[in-house]
Amino acid sequence: MSKFLLEKYKNMVAYIPGEQPKDRAYIKLNANETSMKPSxxxxxxxxxxxxxxxxxxxxxxxxxxxxxxxxxxxxxxxxxxxxxxxxxxxxxxxxxxxxxxxxxxxxxxxxxxxxxxxxxxxxxxxxxxxxxxxxxxxxxxxxxxxxxxxxxxxxxxxxxxxxxxxxxxxxxxxxxxxxxxxxxxxxxxxxxxxxxxxxxxxxxxxxxxxxxxxxxxxxxxxxxxxxxxxxxxxxxxxxxxxxxxxxxxxxxxxxxxDTAYYKKCIQEIINNREYTKCELERYGFTVLDSATNFIFVTHPNLHAREYNAKLREHGILARYFDSERIQNYLRITIGTRQEMEQVIMVTSLILEELVA
Amino acid sequence: MSKFLLEKYKNMVAYIPGEQPKDRAYIKLNANETSMKPSxxxxxxxxxxxxxxxxxxxxxxxxxxxxxxxxxxxxxxxxxxxxxxxxxxxxxxxxxxxxxxxxxxxxxxxxxxxxxxxxxxxxxxxxxxxxxxxxxxxxxxxxxxxxxxxxxxxxxxxxxxxxxxxxxxxxxxxxxxxxxxxxxxxxxxxxxxxxxxxxxxxxxxxxxxxxxxxxxxxxxxxxxxxxxxxxxxxxxxxxxxxxxxxxxxxxxxxxxxDTAYYKKCIQEIINNREYTKCELERYGFTVLDSATNFIFVTHPNLHAREYNAKLREHGILARYFDSERIQNYLRITIGTRQEMEQVIMVTSLILEELVA
Structure with missing residues (x-):
């Protein structure tokens, strides 16, 4: 911070966007983006x-x-x-x-x-x-x-x-x-x-x-x-x-x-969202009803912070908010069907390890 | 202006960018842009x-x-x-x-x-x-x-x-x-x-x-x-x-x-600037020494406001500033050689009309 910056900004806390790490190829489900192509x-x-x-x-x-x-x-x-x-x-x-x-x-x-x-x-x-x-x-x-x-x-x-x-x-x-x-x-x-x-x-x-x-x-x-x-x-x-x-x-x-193209993409995201919700629920997750391109999930035996870390180890980025009321929840963006199948597969592995 | 706008903006005077008229195809020399392609x-x-x-x-x-x-x-x-x-x-x-x-x-x-x-x-x-x-x-x-x-x-x-x-x-x-x-x-x-x-x-x-x-x-x-x-x-x-x-x-x-490409473009603009300056001086203009991609010109017998209006009639846009100290000056962007030749040709016509 320079001596010229206006006094009022001295307490400035910048927004931290979802990270964009480049150390390996991740499935990026941490910023509600998409790997689908533009029209x-x-x-x-x-x-x-x-x-x-x-x-x-x-x-x-x-x-x-x-x-x-x-x-x-x-x-x-x-x-x-x-x-x-x-x-x-x-x-x-x-x-x-x-x-x-x-x-x-x-x-x-x-x-x-x-x-x-x-x-x-x-x-x-x-x-x-x-x-x-x-x-x-x-x-x-x-x-x-x-x-x-x-x-x-x-x-x-x-x-x-x-x-x-x-x-x-x-x-x-x-x-x-x-x-x-x-x-x-x-x-x-x-x-x-x-x-x-x-x-x-x-x-x-x-x-x-x-x-x-x-x-x-x-x-x-x-x-x-x-x-x-x-x-x-x-x-x-x-x-x-x-x-x-x-x-x-x-x-x-x-x-x-190009409304036709995006209508198709949106429908695919909605389908993948319902698929992911359904699968995660089968594994004991509570998944909040989502009207968006992401889901917010919690599990009775797997803390969200740990779930997030484990997903990352497996090359999947989600978004964890270290804030009191939601510290046991994880936000996962809905991606393509292939990406969400990977999430489910990795999640089942993580849960298996937990039991073992 | 809505009733919600903060008091401090009540005297706001927005910047007026060089106009972008679409009523015909103009040679645009009013905003220090260029019709040269990007790299x-x-x-x-x-x-x-x-x-x-x-x-x-x-x-x-x-x-x-x-x-x-x-x-x-x-x-x-x-x-x-x-x-x-x-x-x-x-x-x-x-x-x-x-x-x-x-x-x-x-x-x-x-x-x-x-x-x-x-x-x-x-x-x-x-x-x-x-x-x-x-x-x-x-x-x-x-x-x-x-x-x-x-x-x-x-x-x-x-x-x-x-x-x-x-x-x-x-x-x-x-x-x-x-x-x-x-x-x-x-x-x-x-x-x-x-x-x-x-x-x-x-x-x-x-x-x-x-x-x-x-x-x-x-x-x-x-x-x-x-x-x-x-x-x-x-x-x-x-x-x-x-x-x-x-x-x-x-x-x-x-x-x-791509420094090589732009070096060439810049040299072309400089050459066209010196060409235009030289030609306009031959027609009695005073052309300020320019270190830019535009020139600032004035003529003893042709008021800048009129020169601007006449250029526009001939499909050439320049930039006139209606401000006290410079009201008899016109700013002309340096374009391609073809565009500047057109400026010179049209200018000679305008000056001829003046004498007639």
Whole structure:
């Protein structure tokens, strides 16, 4: 840390992303990514003559991508803001709306980045505990007047709140913002995007890193009322006008349009999720009902920390959170069928060793 | 603007990038871009099997790209910070070091983004006038204790300050930061990057949007002491850990390594610049000595505003700044030889019409 860094960052605790070790070839099930390929249309764009024109700046408004997203979600283009991953979208959103005087809240068990953000920017952030059964305590969000950040489905639990419950929070106080992070919405859930036409205090954040198989391209967006989007564009134009480059605009558009391909991929993930859940339950695991591309599991005789270490020894990376309420749970991303069969096979070996 | 936007942004004036009109095919010489292709190595990477793996997150440390940049500039990898364009690098830098209590300064005539930034984030920004001849008043920067932001070469003037002059500013006060934006350094000038090994208050910012023919990929970086880079990475990890996606890491690395290709492109731009300068002078223009990929020109009988409008009618876009001291100057990007021949031909027509 240099002597020049602003005082307010002295307590900065950076977010620790899922590790990317290179010491051997791992089956990576620790960051809710996928080894499935992007849409063939995405790969075509990367090979197209458009790339010869990279000497020119991209459209700073990213209209092509925003139009495609708007059509997919049945909203106006001016209701769409795009960024380099949903993290950047959240970043602009935090910059625009929250400062040292702001009060926000989010669950105690959720995507760790909200807390990192709040700490970095000196925002008064309160963790509202999930209920005993790890579901979101909707009444607590209705009662508080703090701005709300909720991941829905939540991570790492995988639980989904129906749109009517989100709406209860949104209507309860029109003078605070409600940010719903729908990173995992595509795995069989209903989005609350239609509510953005009715309420001007709701922002719905999406990512292409999960269901579009594009974590490595890191494209995210949010949908909200036109006024909120105008704010975000204002901040973006003051911070990084060309934040989306022409490659991400082009491949993002291609991905958004290829719904048929991704529908197939998503169905495969859902099938593999149910297969994995079923198999692990046969081995005595409790597997939380997941509405996402990961599962959150616990076992009566095998501590999650040990399970994680053993999986790693066998070349499989999962995500362990060393946090009080969930220290005996492990989050495992759902990969291809072959990858999940490997998980089951290795798990049975680990359990056998335990008995021996 | 929504009711939720923080009070401090109410006076926000967004940066206006060079326009990207699509009503016809223009020769675009208004944003210091290029119609030259990126390196063939860049295009190869985009077609390679690496792109099949976009389902996985990129290395959040972007080590591959930072290593290539470090080797090119003969510094340590930990002295390199990368971002989505030099604007984003400047953005993180402003977030890290400047707030409402900070005092910064920059020339009255320079890249408009510094002023936009200062206004957006409520930083006390002072414009120090260029001298009568449009050169930087180095003594004024030595005397002030404000943090310094200087573009070198400067835009839109095109003038370059030698490293010894930069060093004078840097040593004059080790307790303030000096940020040197070397966006146009590659067009025949000496970089002050070596000074970063000697001084811990210097940050040198580079972009691949100009001399690497990659405006559309929007990749930038800065080089400074390891402690300053540690600060910037901390902010980045709290704001957008995966800010560089795997595509930009891959093509940025390929571009940095293909020095032979870009050396040729740069030489072509320099040749075209001298050709254009020479031709315009023959037509009575005064052309400031440029150390960049653009020229700044004025004519005794043709007002710059009119010259700009006429060029546009003929399908050529240049950049006019409606600002007091430079309102009779026009900035023209140096393109390919064919594009510059067209500029000269059209200019001669415009001047003929004037006489008629």
């Amino acid at each position: 063939p249309k995405v790969l075509e764009v990367l090979k197209s003559s458009r790339m010869n024109g990279l000497g020119h700046y991209a459209d700073p408004d990213a209209k092509e991508l925003r139009t495609a997203i708007a059509e997919l979600n049945d909203v106006a283009m001016n209701q769409v803001f795009v960024g380099n991953g949903s993290d950047e979208v959240l970043g602009f959103l935090f910059l625009a709306y929250f400062n040292e005087q702001s009060k926000i809240c989010y669950p105690d068990i959720t995507y760790g980045f909200y807390q990192v953000f709040a700490k970095t920017f000196g925002i008064n952030g309160k963790q509202i505990p999930l209920k005993e059964d790890f579901t979101v305590d909707v009444d607590a969000y209705v009662k508080t007047n703090r701005h709300v950040i909720l991941a829905n489905p939540n991570a790492p639990t995988g639980y989904y709140l129906p749109v009517s419950e989100i709406e209860r929070i949104v209507v309860s106080n029109p003078n605070r913002l409600v940010v719903i992070d729908e990173a995992y919405i595509d795995y069989g859930n209903e989005s609350c995007i239609p509510l953005t036409k009715k309420y001007d205090n709701l922002i719905v954040v999406h990512t292409m890193s999960k269901s579009k198989n594009l974590a490595g391209a890191h494209i995210g967006y949010c949908i909200a009322s036109e006024k909120l989007i105008e704010d975000l564009n204002g901040i973006k134009y003051s911070f990084n006008p060309y934040s989306m480059n022409d490659i991400t605009i082009a491949i993002g558009t291609a991905a958004i349009k | 063939p190595k860049v295009l190869e990477v985009l077609k390679s099997s690496r792109m099949n793996g976009l389902g996985h997150y990129a290395d959040p440390d972007a080590k591959e790209l930072r290593t290539a940049i470090a080797e090119l500039n003969d510094v340590a990898m930990n002295q390199v910070f990368v971002g989505n364009g030099s604007d984003e690098v400047l953005g993180f830098l402003f977030l890290a070091y400047f707030n409402e209590q900070s005092k910064i300064c920059y020339p009255d005539i320079t890249y408009g983004f510094y002023q936009v930034f200062a206004k957006t984030f409520g930083i006390n920004g002072k414009q120090i006038p260029l001298k009568e001849d449009f050169t930087v008043d180095v003594d004024a920067y030595v005397k002030t204790n404000r943090h310094v932001i200087l573009a070198n070469p400067n835009a839109p003037t095109g003038y370059y300050l030698p490293v010894s002059e930069i060093e004078r500013i840097v040593v004059s006060n080790p307790n303030r930061l000096v940020v040197i934006d070397e966006a146009y350094i590659d067009y025949g000038n000496e970089s002050c990057i070596p000074l970063t090994k000697k001084y811990d208050n210097l940050i040198v910012v580079h972009t691949m949007s100009k001399s690497k023919n990659l405006a559309g990929a929007h990749i930038g970086y800065c080089i400074a002491s390891e402690k300053l880079i540690e600060d910037l990475n901390g902010i980045k990890y709290s704001f957008n850990p995966y800010s560089m996606n795997d595509i930009t890491i891959a093509i940025g690395t390929a571009a940095i390594k």
